Amino acid sequence: MLKKILVADRLNLFIKTVFDHYEDYDGLVIAVAAVCYTIQLYMDFSGTMDLAVGAGRIFGFQIPENFQRPFFSRSIPEFWQRWHISLGTWFKDYIFYPMSMSKPLKKLTTKARKRLGSHYGPLVAGSIALFCVWLCNGLWHGAAWNYVFFGMYHFALILLGNLTEPLTVRWTGALGISRTSVPYRGFQMVRTGILVCIGELFFRANGLYNGLAMFHKMVTQFSLACIRSGSLFQIGMRKKDFLLVAVFLVVLVLVGIAQERGVHLGTRLRQSPVALRVAVYYAVLLALIIFGAYGAGYVPVDPIYAGF
Amino acid sequence: MLSFSSYFSPGYLALYLPAAVLLYALAGQRGRRAVLLLFSYVCFWAVSGKLIAYLLLSTLSMYHTGLWLAHDQARTKELLEETPKEERRALRARAQTKQRRILALGLLFQLGMLVVLKYTPFFLSNYNALLQALSLPVTLRIPHFLLPIGISFTPCRRPPTSLMSTVKKCPPTAISSVWPSTSAFPPVDGGTHLPLSADRPAAVGGASPALPEFYAGAAADELRLAEEDPGGRPAQPVYQNGL
Numbered sequence: 001m002l003k004k005i006l007v008a009d010r011l012n013l014f015i016k017t018v019f020d021h022y023e024d025y026d027g028l029v030i031a032v033a034a035v036c037y038t039i040q041l042y043m044d045f046s047g048t049m050d051l052a053v054g055a056g057r058i059f060g061f062q063i064p065e066n067f068q069r070p071f072f073s074r075s076i077p078e079f080w081q082r083w084h085i086s087l088g089t090w091f092k093d094y095i096f097y098p099m100s101m102s103k104p105l106k107k108l109t110t111k112a113r114k115r116l117g118s119h120y121g122p123l124v125a126g127s128i129a130l131f132c133v134w135l136c137n138g139l140w141h142g143a144a145w146n147y148v149f150f151g152m153y154h155f156a157l158i159l160l161g162n163l164t165e166p167l168t169v170r171w172t173g174a175l176g177i178s179r180t181s182v183p184y185r186g187f188q189m190v191r192t193g194i195l196v197c198i199g200e201l202f203f204r205a206n207g208l209y210n211g212l213a214m215f216h217k218m219v220t221q222f223s224l225a226c227i228r229s230g231s232l233f234q235i236g237m238r239k240k241d242f243l244l245v246a247v248f249l250v251v252l253v254l255v256g257i258a259q260e261r262g263v264h265l266g267t268r269l270r271q272s273p274v275a276l277r278v279a280v281y282y283a284v285l286l287a288l289i290i291f292g293a294y295g296a297g298y299v300p301v302d303p304i305y306a307g308f
Numbered sequence: 309m310l311s312f313s314s315y316f317s318p319g320y321l322a323l324y325l326p327a328a329v330l331l332y333a334l335a336g337q338r339g340r341r342a343v344l345l346l347f348s349y350v351c352f353w354a355v356s357g358k359l360i361a362y363l364l365l366s367t368l369s370m371y372h373t374g375l376w377l378a379h380d381q382a383r384t385k386e387l388l389e390e391t392p393k394e395e396r397r398a399l400r401a402r403a404q405t406k407q408r409r410i411l412a413l414g415l416l417f418q419l420g421m422l423v424v425l426k427y428t429p430f431f432l433s434n435y436n437a438l439l440q441a442l443s444l445p446v447t448l449r450i451p452h453f454l455l456p457i458g459i460s461f462t463p464c465r466r467p468p469t470s471l472m473s474t475v476k477k478c479p480p481t482a483i484s485s486v487w488p489s490t491s492a493f494p495p496v497d498g499g500t501h502l503p504l505s506a507d508r509p510a511a512v513g514g515a516s517p518a519l520p521e522f523y524a525g526a527a528a529d530e531l532r533l534a535e536e537d538p539g540g541r542p543a544q545p546v547y548q549n550g551l
Contacts (some may be wrong), residue, residue: 004316051315058329059344140460143430300317306355306457 002288003047003252007245009301010293011040013236019204022214027222029232030214034201038193039249041200041304042070045084048303069256071196074188076157079196087140091133099129123162131155141308145208153199244291324351352457359456362425366418373414380407422460425453 018025018033025033046067056063066085073079080088099105105125113121138151172179198215205211226232233239258265269277294300315321328347335343353360384403391399432450439446 001316048315055315055325058325059332139427143427303315308458308460 001047001051002248002284002292003043003050004303005288005292005294007248008040008043008047009298010237010241010245011036011043012293012301013298015040015204015236017236019206019210019214022210022217025235026226027218027220028224029226029235030201030218031197031222032232034197034204034214034218037204038197038200039245041204042067042083044301044304048305069259071193072189072256072260073192074185075161075192076154076195077161079192080154087137091137095136096129096133099132100125105129119166120163123159127159127162130158134158141203146202146205146211149208149211150199150203153202157195157199324354356456359454362421362456362459366421369417370414373410373417377407377410377414380410425455426459428453 015033015037018029019037022030022033049066053063053065064085068082068085070079070083073082100109105128108128109122109125112124115121116124134151134155135148136151137154138148141147141150169179172184177184201214201218202208202211205214230239233242255265269280324347328343331343331347332340349360349363352363356363380403384399387399387403388396429450429452432448436447436450439448
């Protein structure tokens with residue numbers, strides 16, 4: 001609930017204002033809105049899923065998580081293995097595998113392998129199946145061109161990643177960069193995050209034309225003037241709202257790092273003394289009451305994915 | 309109409325959820341599914357109002373497709389016993405073709421509903437744009453359908469779960485057995501459902517199954533279930549791959 005009420009709903013007014021009137025804002029504001037929307041979408045959907053998992057447990061149902069810290073992903077394919085897992089699994093099971101295992105594509109793979117080698121050969125048939133997956137993924141989200149573009153954007157990124165993989169390995173080897181080092185992994189995570197945010201810009205835009213116009217403006221009219229003048233903090237969110245979101249994100253990142261290292265805070269909390277547990281629950285409840293985005297000035301926001 | 313718009317609203321958390329938990333606890337083992345199905349419909353009705361008709365239509369079509377398949381399977385079994393050995397192969401092939409057609413019809417209905425409701429205006433408006441670009445003086449009227457909540461989730465989830473369970477010899481014994489497809493627990497964006505029950509003690513008190521097990525794929529998991537339980541126990545199939 002913290003994810004939804006404290007962060008997602010708080011960001012809503014800012015995002016809505018910028019996406020509805022992007023002509024009035026410069027590139028930085030649009031970039032911030034794209035990042036904020038990505039955060040909102042994650043907080044909204046994963047928050048809803050957390051609630052579903054919790055409600056399921058009350059009834060004795062074990063529901064696996066639909067999100068596994070997607071922003072720790074080092075590549076786009078990994079991101080999609082961690083984000084909306086059930087959708088990805090569905091497409092994998094019912095579109096990707098049936099297509100790539102079909103007789104014509106298997107034949108194509110055999111032929112392509114002979115001509116292009118063992119890396120690029122299987123990519124030919126795989127890319128056809130992948131194209132269908134991402135076309136369906138885009139259309140699944142909505143019947144509009146910006147969703148189709150969103151699907152094709154991710155298809156292109158994954159394809160590009162697959163094609164350039166041998167080159168990347170060679171370059172990093174030649175430059176003596178360890179692919180498992182912390183700075184390189186950090187670079188990969190940031191790169192993936194930026195690419196995802198660009199995709200979400202088109203996803204949220206009111207139509208493909210507006211998405212392209214926003215992206216163009218983001219690149220060509222980027223300036224820090226809105227921070228210097230303080231106008232960034234007058235579009236539905238004040239400075240302290242941004243600060244609050246930032247603090248909560250830092251907490252989430254720390255929890256995420258712990259989970260990535262195999263530390264399950266929930267299990268630890270359940271095993272901790274009653275006093276500590278009650279104190280934590282009380283603190284969370286208080287945080288929700290004090291910092292939650294509800295009441296005057298806020299409208300309840302429907303779960304975003306309910307609209308798909 | 310109940311005043312809850314989301315899973316975070318006070319109406320949902322303070323009224324709906326406690327009522328559902330209470331009735332679920334009071335109901336017997338068999339009645340629990342009915343309680344969940346009922347509350348799922350209440351939830352859907354509270355959010356989408358009269359558009360619940362789509363969900364009812366979808367559930368009923370799914371249920372009857374399942375019954376049709378189960379009936380056909382039983383009939384084939386009877387016929388196989390009466391048929392001479394040399395003709396059985398051909399009979400089995402004919403029955404499989406028929407069952408595939410029934411399955412395809414069920415899927416067509418589910419996905420067709422999604423295509424008509426969600427994509428017709430998109431395709432028609434693009435078609436009109438194309439005609440306009442070609443300077444053809446024809447314009448098709450674009451219908452506007454009211455879409456129920458999470459329209460993309462339900463049709464995509466149901467065929468591979470409810471129908472697959474039927475195909476894998478877990479016929480629905482009652483309409484309430486299709487509840488995981490319509491349940492609000494988890495909500496429209498549910499994910500995988502793994503019922504914790506007396507016959508799955510590890511899941512009740514012990515460690516949760518490992519994540520890869522959940523994502524192994526519907527067909528594989530349902531086959532595993534059939535292997536574990538060759539008697540075709542229909543009570544608790546593992547539902548996989550909800551969206």
